[in-house]
Amino acid sequence: MSSATHPLRIANYRSYWLARLASTIAQSALAIVLGWQVYSIARETMDIRDAAFMLGMIGLAQFIPLFLLTPLVGLIADSVDRRWIVRGTTTLLAVTTALLGFATWEGWLGLPALFGAAVFVGIARAFAGPAYSALAPNLVPRESLPTAIALGSIAMQVGFIAGPSVGGLLFAIDPIAAYAGMSVMFAVALVLLLTIGRVPQPAAQKDKRPLARIIEGFSYVKRNRLVQAAITLDLFAVLLAGSTALLPIYARDILHVGPTGLGFLAAGMGIGASVTGVLLSFRPMRTDVGRKMLISVIVFGAAILVFGLSKSFPLSLVALVIAGSADMVSMYVRGSLIQLHTPDEMRGRVSAVSQLTISASNELGEAESGLLASLVGPVAAVVVGAVGAIAVTMLWARLFPELKRAKTFDPPEHPLSVVPPETQHAGA
Template sequence: MPAATHPLRIANYRSYWLARLASTIAQSALAIVLGWQVYSIARETMDIRDAAFLLGMIGLAQFVPLFLLTPIVGLIADSIDRRWIVRGTTTLLALTTAMLGFATWEGWLGLPALFGAAVFVGVARAFAGPAYSALAPNLVPRESLPTAIALGSIAMQVGFIAGPSLGGLLFAIGPIVAYAGMTVMFTVALLMLLTIGRVPQPPAQKDRRPLARIADGFSYVKRNRLVQAAITLDLFAVLLAGATALLPIYARDILHVGPSGLGLLAAGMGIGASVTGVYLSLRPIKTDVGAKMLIAVVVFGLAILTFGISKIFALSLAALIVAGGADMISMYVRGSLIQLHTPDEMRGRVSAVSQLTISASNELGEAESGLLASLLGPVAAVVVGGIGAIAVTLLWSRLFPELKNARTFDPPAEPLSVVPPETQHGVSQP
């Protein structure tokens, strides 16, 4: 077998990687600014628990459009040029940050505009997620895909590190400067996406009705227990242990480190994930992949539990760094299993199902964290979440032995598919 081509030697993948990096920097900067502004405005008239609830609703505002659009965005990613989908969503995000900058300039920026921006972000992410995920395997040879996934994760995690710090720095200069900077970064991402040349696109299954094709994605995940286990484990673990929504509370009212400390806390998980991602790109996981994912999620839960009870800034930051590294391993294994076990003509729909669970664990997890914090207090909410993530992992190791026993990323000789054989004629498999 010839040596795998390094993904960054491929021009189309380089443009894709730079676009993801620039877009993630801008999105994570936007997230930290939105969260800080919503919480600060709420604290002017509310106590900490009511403000925490409102902060969690920012996540819900992003999740609702994603949830409603998921049934169709995967089908769209499998039916039209994936490059134009991500170009369109990047344009929407650039217009959203430009709108926020204009609202700030005119003096009418408030909670309605901030929540409206969160909805636009949710719409953009709904369409971009499956398209980005399904596009990557079309840009590199199959044997290079695990490395490409690791590099893509590095781009995202570097963005998670740089974005909050950049957003906090620019916001300290002035809100208009922050929104202008985000608009520039989204524009850079769009320019990179426009340089990606033509890539393979699986032919549409014209003899299958749209509703049946949408159902195929969910049916495939249901029947492939290994993919189902990887997706649902991440869903419940991060849903329970998602502490990022409460970072403004910790920075302002628990650790007392202010906006600058918030930027460091928000970058913590990205630092751990980036270091781990670099390591995985150089030394990819090849054996006992399922067991390593389970161990990583347990470590993630322990790290979140440590963060929840810590009152020392350095320990809190270290716990988030460890959590980010563990989450990177889990994400690497999950992404490789999903992409390598899914036929190309279904990658958009299966990626949409995966994105729905990821968004449920992230954005819906933010709402859950805010609600739980409003009932129990922020510290108890994080501690309960960390313990819950560990419990779910132990349960999944028993419910899904396919995950625990997965030795490599190699799919079975005959890929599992729910598409009738007569509709697969002429459709290339990955």
């Protein structure tokens, strides 16, 4: 690929990339601080298992608004200027973070305020996810999109590295400093988003009712078995093997490394993912992409299994780095397949469906992890989930042979969206 078409040579994409980086740093820092405060406050009056349940519920508080809003936000992302959607959600996150800092300063921050903040974070993420995903293809030439997706993933993964580490370290110094830092980063992201000029976006389909357009997005995912397989594999694998919600338990009560160690643990997956993302941005994956996705999810589950059983901080950190690297490969393949196999006028709605499954695997996975940990203990919960993720991947390889047959990211010559459903074969 020539340097002239590299996404970072495009001013609008540079602003988008830097804004996503700043916002992700702030969001991941906020997530780790919320989790630590919920668990610490709960531990003042509860045992480990009951506090683990509360920790899982903070994920559910973020998932519920996203689940309820998904049909609407996808339609909005295909109807409204996507730049203003991400600007609005960044503003909401900045205000929410500032209010948490104020509550901490005044000394009345408790579980109700933390759960309320989690709901607002869920609302912001519900709108931002489809808009961010659908905006990227409008900023770069089509042939640059896989590289742009890899770079976007790097921005998120670097944020996952820096955010928890910075959040954990600042919180260890002073909780108010942590909230002030996050508020500043959200403000920087907002300024960058305001510099993005107008970009082409398909006009909203005015010949169809809103409900019909919403159903159209879900129907497209159902008909395109390759997109469906990529989305649902991530849903079940990460839903089962997600362990981030239990990191505060491991940091405090299993590995005994405190909030500073928690920051490093939370950054572990981001370290592996960002290094892999950099490699993919310079050497884009071009062959046997579906099979590589399946292998990467199995490696992810195996690494989480090692983490769950480890009592050593260095080994736990290495396992999370490997898990993050494998997850990056899966994210890269999934994101490229979804964006390149979906027409632009439907990207918002299809991205909303994808985000729903991603959030289900993350936030709902946190609730599942917390609930399971409260019943069988945190170690057993992580081990069972990791084994389940490996089993699901093997099952998906049989249920969706389209994944194994996907050799490149190139969509079929005749896109699925223009082929009447009744003329499509099951494995199209």
